[in-house]
Structures are given as C-alpha cells and as structure tokens.
Amino acid sequence: MAGNARYNGKNTWEEWSQDWQNEDRYNFRTIENKWQKIWEDEKAYKVDIDHNRQKFYALVEFPYPSGAGLHVGHPRSYTALDVIARKKRMQGFNVLYPMGFDAFGLPAENYAIKTGVHPAVSTKANIANFTRQLKSLGFSFDWDRCFNTCDPEYYKWTQWMFIQFWKHGLAYKDKMAINWCPSCKVGLANEEVVNGHCERCGTEVIRRDKEQWMLAITKYADRLIDDLEKVDFIDRVKTTQINWIGRSEGAELTFELTDNSGSNLGKPMVVYTTRPDTTFGVTYTVMAPEHRFVKELMNNYTNATEVQKYIEETAKKSELQRTSDTTKTGVELKGIKARNPFTGKLIPVFISDYVLTGYGTGAIMAVPAHDQRDYDFAKVFNLPIVQVLAGGDISKEAWEEDGIHINSGFMDGMDKKDAMAAAIKFAEDEGFGHSKVNFKLRDWVFSRQRYWGEPIPMVYCEHCGWQPINESELPLTLPDVPDYRPNDNGDSPLANATEWVNTTCPKCGGKARRETDVMPNWAGSSWYFLRYCDPHNDKEFASKEALNYWMNVDWYNGGMEHTTLHLLYSRFWHKFLYDCGYVPMPEPYNKRTSHGMILAADGEKMSKSRGNVINPDEIVETYGADTFRLYEMFIGPFDQVAMWSEESLNGVYRFIGKVYGLFKKVYADKDIQMCADDLRAMHKCILEVTERIDQMKFNTAVSSMMTYVNYLSEMEKIPATMYETLLRLLCPFTPHLAEEMWARLGHTSLIIAESWPVGDAKLAQEDMVTLAVQMNGKMRGTITIAKDAAKADAEAAALKLDNVARQLEGVTIKKIIVVPNRIVNIVV
C-alpha cells in the first residue's frame, strides 16, 4: 500500500498531521502536485449530461499549440473562466469547462520546411507540452473531452460540414483577385490582412488572380448584425462586428453608356450610391479599372493606349500602395459618355483606382460638391462642381453635411429624408434604379495553398465539374508528402502527391483530380464548441441530445483580435448549421467577454526578439500555480491591458503564505461563537467576492479577500467557520491551497465539491455609520451615529462638532442637507 494520496502517502490523517505541524513554510510544490494528482485520479472535473441539474457551459478559446509553449496571456483568460466555472460548480451547476487544441496552422508547417519534421510529429509534441503546462496550473477542464482539430476523427466533420455548405450553394469556386502573401505563398482572407501586410509574417500583400473556394458569408451579413441584439456581448465586440460588416443603405442607379453623340452602346452601367437624392449634382462617373465594361468598350476609346496603360499600372500596385496614396489619378474614357438618368445630360466617364472593384458595383456616380473624394478628383481634372445641398462653401471643400436640396428639380426644398424617398421612387417609376443595401463584408476566401490543413473534400471531373466526395469516404486524410514547400505558382504541396490527386469522379466514375488546396486555420475552430458536447461520437459531429443539453455556450471569453475573425466566422458557420437543422439555436454564444493583453514589464508586447517573455513554467516553479493564478486575477481590471510585474507577484505570494499561517490560529472547537463584527467581516466578504466574480472584477474580489484576511490576522483565535468560509471563497482562485487547508481542518471531502457560501446582507450591515460633515460641500469632520438615525439627530450631532461650531460663528445657516447614512452638508 502506498498509503492515502491525500495524506501524502501516510495512511491516516494523524500520521500526516505530525508532518505538517512542523512545517513553517507553505510547500506549494509538493502540495500542488499532490492535489493535481488526486483531482486527476478521481476525475473530479468530469461531467456528463444530468437532466436533474442546470447546466453551465463556460468556454475559452482553445490555443494553437505553438512550439513556444504557453504564453502568460493564455492563463489570464483560462483562470478567469476557471474561477467562474468553479464557483458555478460550487453553486450546484453541472459545469462543462473543456479544453482542446486548434492544431492546424502555418508555424508547424514552416517548422517542417526548415527541419523536415512532419507537422503531425511536432504538433503532437507541442500538444503534450501545452497539456502538461495547463495541468500544472490546476485548471478544472474535463480532460476526457479534449481533442485537437488535426485529428481525422475531428476534421472528418469539418469536411462533412464543408460538403453541406457546397450542397446548399454556399461554397463555390471563383477566380478573383485575392490577397496573396508572397512570403507564405498563400492566399489570405480579408480579415487576415493587416494594414496591407500579412497578419502572420508581416510581408506586404499583393493582389493576384486565383481560383479560390469561397464561403458565402455575405448571405448572412444582415443576420450577423441583427442577431447581435439577441446575445449578451460586450459593446466593443458588437460595434466592431457591426462596423466590419459595414451595412449601408442606398440605391443602385443605371447610367446608360453612350457614344459622343448620345446613342446607347448597350452597356447599362449600374452605380451604387448612398445618396441617390444628390443625383442632380452628378457631373461625371467613374468605373474601377477592373470593371468589365472598361475592357469591353476598348474599341470605342480614342485614347485606348492611355487607358490600357493605366489599367496595367493599377494592377501592379499593391493593396497598400493603392490605399495609402490618396492623391487622385485616373483617365477619362474618351469617346464614351454616361447619361445622368435624372437630368438626361451626357457626362464624362473615367476610370480611377479610387473606385474599388470589390465594393458595390465597381462603378460610382460622382457628386463632387458633396463628397470630398469626388471633389478632389474633380479639382485634378477640372470638372464642374454642382451644389445640390445648401450649406458650406464649395469653393473650398465638399459639403458633406445635410442641407435643403437646391438645383435638384422635383426635390428642391426637401430635406434628406424626403428627397431620398422621392429619388428612389422616381428611379423605380422610371425603371432605372431601386433601393439597395450593401456590405463591406466580402465572402470568405476559404482556400489555402499549403499543406498542414484539412483537405477540401472536392474533386474536379471534366464532365461533371466540381463534386464532393462521398460522405462515406470521410475523413479524407491528408497524405504524406516528401516536400512541404509551397511553390510560386501558388500550388499546394499536395499537388505533388500524384497518387492522391488522381482519383475518380464520385458521380460518373470517370477520371478526376482532387482539390489540392486545404482549408484555412479558421475552419476547425468554427464549430469546435459543438464537438465538446459529444467529443467521441463517430456517427455524428455531436448527438442531438448532447447539443440540446449543453448548447448554448453560456459564457465565452476570448481575445479582441478574434472579433472579426474566429468570432464572426463561427457565428456564420453556426447559423448555417442552424438553417440546416443540425443545431438547436441560431446563435452559439450567449455571452462574450474579452480580456486585456498582458504586456511585459517594459510596457511592450512580449516577444522572443525583445527577450522580455515570461515563461509560465518558471513562475509555477518559483511561486507555484496558485500564486500565478491569483496574481493574474489581481493584476488589474480584467478587460484592460496589464503590465507584468514580478514585485506585485511577490505580494500575492505573501498573501498565500499568510492564509497558510492563519491555520495555526483556528479554533478546533467548531461551535465557537462569532461576534457581530466577525459576522459582518465574513458576510461582507462573501457578498463582495460573489458579486465581483460575476462581474469579472477579479482584482477587487481578491482585495476583498485580502481585507478579510487582514481582519483574521488581527484575531487571537479564528473560529473554524470564518476560516472555512475563506477557503471556500478562495477555492476558485487558489484551488490547491484551499484543498490542502480544507483537508488539514480534518475534512475528508474535496472542497471543490463543497457548496459556495451564501452571504447575508443583514449581517453584513454596519449598525453604526460614519457620516461626513461638510460646510458648503467642504469636509469639516465626521460623526459616528446609529445606522438609519433620524435626520434631526444627524443634524444635531453635526452642529456639535468643534470644528463646525467654530466656523459657524458669525455666519447664518441657509439650510442643512442630510443624506441618511452618507453625509450632512451645512450651507451657509
């Protein structure tokens, strides 16, 4: 017999207590290891469906298992929700708090290119390391539900979902100009381009025509905005998503293109505008250089060479060059005109790179009087500027505010609202336009020309076009390849796996080729929270029963940087599954919060190159997991950036030592009476900690406990109830310490399964209160009187104060304001 683990190998509590009674120092290393082993052996955090208990699903973003290991930023989020999960558990909820790994991604692949180590091998090692680190911090994850996205048993379902997208027409292949990172040799989604640079490696992104798989997220744009009303997301997240989706209401109007004499060329140019009411002020039109009409009408231009040259120059410009240089350039398409449908006048047509091909219709009507960009362009090309809204001074700049319409025919005298309605009605009646909603959001570029991702389960057949493989053949596993390097043609390394690529068409049985691009690293994370509900299911991605019980995620915490990436993608993905009837609710997350970043002590981001990275392993080694956890909660307001400080960490370490030291003063006698002050201190602490955890004010929750511990330190002897209450409150933050001291009090149960204390507001109340006494709002002293004393008593007591009486000499009291239990203000 190895003895009882809880008693460090001793068989009885008595044997064990002989040992620890001699210990002066809190031996966190032994103690933390001991409890982690016990929790693991007893599967203390394993959960199952239990219809008799209310569920609570707490979720944190699963990490990418990088070679660098856990960053001190990760535990900020994980500890916060661990605290919440543990408290909910103690409050009787059936809590699901899972962890997994988002294991596909470029770093493993780049590492493979450098070293030849297969990404599966390095990823596996990294996952093992992450798991060890996470376990060393004592998080209450249900490890039985852990999975990673590069496991075929998992990505089988990612592929299956892709096929469902395809079947519903939401996955399509399209040749288009995409963002291309020349260093990673990979296409990027809009969301992955930061200031014209690759989000991963920082290389300037260029534009490149490529055939890409796309997911039609724009079909959900409206619902992605509207349904934000149904969920409890912090405002920052909501507004960022709304701005990113960029809904705008306006109209599409058709401008006929004509030759110089005014005969129609059969090219109705459709423009998008948010201000159809200003059409009387349109003095020219502009098409994006890539607009198909520009090429189609090439023979009509008298300056075709110049036009051609401009088109080529634009194509060469990177996204960054194109957007950073705001001086207007362009070329008039000489030989053609556009007819303003409101005035009938013929106006010039230009091409310019300030008109974007991907937004609206790729063509605009220019109102230089009321749009600064059009104004700038008109100045460069000396075009007429016609004011149609009263106000401003258009000789200096465009007037972009509202105003009464002038020079606008039937709209003269109208305000914006009436004129908008009138303009759209006119366009509809005359058949050249209609109202239209547009979005900045683009469809999701879903192909990556790389290796380490989910293979896209599609094949191309000469006869049948693109076809999905049979669902019974899933998972389509990633083949081994000898060389992971992508090539400059933009082919995936998979293109060289000839045997794998050549296959048969699932429809006609003829020769076919597999898609060699893989999915982006956002694919696996778009639905992982569903898998946690039923992670070992090999028949479905999750059973109906499990989804009905566990979904939605009740509380999801993660980084702001995912607001327009993972968070938006997964909401879209989930809505699609909902529309297909595969998930019970249209939104996956009830509540979303976000933590601030942790910066290095120098206020900079932690990075290898700066050499200011704090390694969590070293902190755990030197101070212990509890200190680390508690410090991350105490470091500052949870939603704001925080700077790492080893000195402050030391303060938390001292606090833990103090809690340990108090144990010696605890009365063995359980029935000892507490006085009113004791009860007040205890209940106040319970109420504060409870409330502050719910509000994520972890830093002040910790200070409440520090205040309580300071109170206990001043006592000669501590009633057991007071100390036990402290341990219960502390348990979510410092579970090892709480568990150890709980056991030393003689308990044989685990404290993590104990109930959360309930505070009594009455007992927490003071019976005497201190009021501030002010004269004309300036502090003159304080009085202590009974709580809820009559106003007259407070007044009388205040006037008796020496300080007040002295200063009252020779002045008359105008009035006295008494706010019960707060303040007495004497106005003179």
Next chain:
RNA sequence: GCGGAUAUGGUGGAAUUGGUAGACACGCCAGAUUUAGGUUCUGGUGCUGCAGGGCGUAAGAGUUCGAGUCUCUUUAUCCGCACCA
C-alpha cells in the same frame, strides 16, 4: 479622416454609480527580530504649511448644497478600420 477606449499618489489600481478620493497591493521610510543576505513582524506614507488650514482625480468651463463620476470644449496615449461612394 472615421470608430472605440483610457487618463486618479512614486507604481498597479479602488471609489457602494452624484455623497468622507486614494480601498487592496507594490515601492519607499522608521523601528523590532533574525541576519551574510532578498525573509518575517510593527508603525508611517497624496502634495503643502509651525499651526488653524490650504491644494489635489490630464487642462479649461458649466450644472449642483455637493462632481473622479453628469454636460460642453481642449489635450495626450492606446487599439481597430481606413478612397466602402
């Protein structure tokens, strides 16, 4: 340029939401114990005056008996988006 946030001691930060500004912690100072030392304990610590007192929440104005908190103006820093018609 647009959108969002932040601004309080030497430092990180509190403030019951309009009612004693600076909780809690770090640091610092003094003392005690131990000491070769970072340990531990006690007391002090916004600024300023000998003192009654005065001044203090980025700056300026306003509302109020009373403003860190509400309104307006300005400034600084951080983050996101950026020719989206």
